[in-house]
Amino acid sequence: MKSIDQNFVGNSIVELFRRSAREHADEVAIVMVEHPDRFADARSLTYRELDAQAQAVAHRLREVCRPEDRALLLYPSGTPFVAAFLGCLYAGVIAIPAPLPQRRRRQQHRLTGIARDAEVSVVLTDSANLAAIDDWVDADEMTHLVRLATDVESAAAPSDEEPYPAGPDTVAFLQYTSGSTGDPKGVILSHGNVLHTIAASLLMSEWHEQLRVCTWLPLFHDMGLIATVLAPLTRGGNTVLLDPMTFIRQPASWLRAMHHYGSNASAAPNFAYEFCTQRISDEDLSDVDLSGVTRVYNAAEAIDEKILSQFCERFSAYGFSPDAFVTSYGLAEATLTVAARLNNGVKLSTVDVPQAGSDHGSRALVSCGPAPYLDLRIIDSATGEAVPDGTTGEIWLRGPSISRGYWRREEQTRETFGAFTESGDGPFLRTGDIGFLHDGELYVCGRVKEVLVVHGQKVFPQDIESELRSRHPQLGNYGAVFALPQTSGQEKVVITHELGEAEPDELPALAADLVHTAASEFGVQVDTIALLPPGTVARTTSGKVRRMKMRDLFVAGKLEPVYARSLKS
Structure with a gap:
């Protein structure tokens, strides 16, 4: 640092x-x-x-x-x-x-x-x-x-x-x-x-x-x-x-x-x-x-x-x-x-990352650059050990710009800002974000809490959402893919996505195509799909999709889709 x-x-x-x-x-x-x-x-x-x-x-x-x-x-x-x-x-x-x-x-x-x-x-x-x-x-x-x-x-x-x-x-x-x-x-x-x-x-x-x-x-x-x-x-x-x-x-x-x-x-x-x-x-x-x-x-x-x-x-x-x-x-x-x-006049830096269930086998990520003025580690959350370059893990940080914690929330401050590595090094901020380092530069993959596990491999919901939009122009700008809480067995995956310009009679075929894309490109078997009116996917003030909020709304039956289909057998 x-x-x-x-x-x-x-x-x-x-x-x-x-x-x-x-x-x-x-x-x-x-x-x-x-x-x-x-x-x-x-x-x-x-x-x-x-x-x-x-x-x-x-x-x-x-x-x-x-x-x-x-x-x-x-x-x-x-x-x-x-x-x-x-x-x-x-x-x-x-x-x-x-x-x-x-x-x-x-x-x-x-x-x-x-x-x-x-x-x-x-x-x-x-x-x-x-x-x-x-x-x-x-x-x-x-x-x-x-x-x-x-x-x-x-x-x-x-x-x-x-x-x-x-x-x-x-x-x-x-x-x-x-x-x-x-x-x-x-x-x-x-x-x-x-x-x-x-x-x-x-x-x-x-x-x-x-x-x-x-x-x-x-x-x-x-x-x-x-x-x-x-x-x-x-x-x-x-x-x-x-x-x-x-x-x-x-x-x-x-x-x-x-x-x-x-x-x-x-x-x-x-x-x-x-x-x-x-x-x-x-x-x-x-x-x-x-x-x-x-x-x-x-x-x-x-x-x-x-x-x-x-x-x-x-x-x-x-x-x-x-x-x-x-x-x-x-x-x-x-x-x-x-x-x-x-950028400095060169093509935006990308790295191929292995992708579960994909015929193409990889995806491109944009480099977020180095972090020379903070101590940044990529950590296996289960063991507390640093992972090799090119391997995904949780992003941990310490340094002069790291906050001292949350206002009057001591327990959450300890959980988030008080992490120590397996060797006792710390304290670090646990960001909750997953990423990896390649040639000294950081690549961010997604959130720990939002990752889907498919046949033992991690799949990031934003990758599914991006792929769906790129292949299906009838979709709007925002979607949320998430897994429902399960006590055992394979995760039940739900696709919710805003619609763009699509006629009502096109929606059944569109839903089927989305399910096929998720399965063929990511190995994800979709349990339910809900197509929503524009502006209904929950987002933060900075524009980030609130996938866990969308999951809660779905479970509570508070979403009002234009078209929905359950694929339960």
Whole structure:
């Protein structure tokens, strides 16, 4: 494991941001694009203005809470969120970014669970959403919570107020996991964790320019907050923000904004690149030049080489270079980035992996790159021993960006962050992800809890899902393959998948074809197949399919398929 010079890493987020504010006081720090067709209407803040707003938020926080109290941040994407987050750091208050309460009771219940788990004392929001926050608080009997709209004009902070003296070990914020295989838990992230992952990401992606980022990612998500906001602001760069729904409605707005503002970097999950390829027309990109975009990160979900190749081919006419892609792997418990690989003009690295029951015998995986700044081991979970290169096992990690654990969950912290190898080396973070090393680079195969066992061999559900989509264009973008809990005998495998464009009379034949593909390519005998309406496969906020959630919904009879077939004999 390589170390990083502490002068490059820094001691606290506040220290590095205030240095940026001194050195770039009158330069633009943040831009919020309100209307994607009218960039002239965008709102911007200089470093001086953002620093003043953060100090004003900190002043108000000091009046209602103490250092180390928790503040729930409920904002749409925009400059008020950024000022509020920095204001929490200035006041020594632990920030908890979270999505705004939605109409669905399930989403409100999750938010209430976060507020109670963290014992939040104050909720920060903007004036446009204050009434909705009040309704949620009243409905869930949490009227003791102080609620502040931070975008309302308030007195400037006294000039003698100094930021809370944070250091590398000071808790900066809690990142509540999106819960792809379990209930959301608050990952404790320190200033040192955040700054180390930023520094490591810059080094791994060979970054030497000023960061000018354009993003539509939700700011309550770790990739949105750390990679696209905190990284540039602690390095004297700038960030252009788009609302996530703007991207969904008009994906071309992302690329147009990159061009208009001269952004040189961005980040998104794999699905976003496929979405752009499918939904953006040439007319949408009139006069757009993407040649200045030199780093585009792909993370947060499984990376598909075909999708990246299609994106490069589609947008090369607009100056986009395949050299710009950075493929990476990370997770909240490691703050953000574990491994990363800059494309550097060569074909995306792939390795053939033996596949149970397949006539083709292998599959291609995209390299997520090396992890030089963490101690990464591939471990046989049953024995605690490291496995040879090229052999799959659980990914274990330790190093400066690894969280100290989950907020007030000692037992789960010990189970996840307290692993030791067979020789007694540790403690390590058990990621729950399966992968292997090849030529020093990491390849990620899937989740431990989601792996299917077919005739004694492991089969990864995302491989089945990807193969089904590639062979059957009537399917939509998301599916979930999982096994039902069994006390004995062969696992019972269920395929659930969203439909795309398919006529009702085609569905029986389509279902039969899907069953045949699973059997012929993977040796998987399907027990039940359920074809679903678009938008019904459960996903996390970062777009990952929640296969265990889909299994629970299936078992509880809560799925409403357009077509279903049981193949029980």
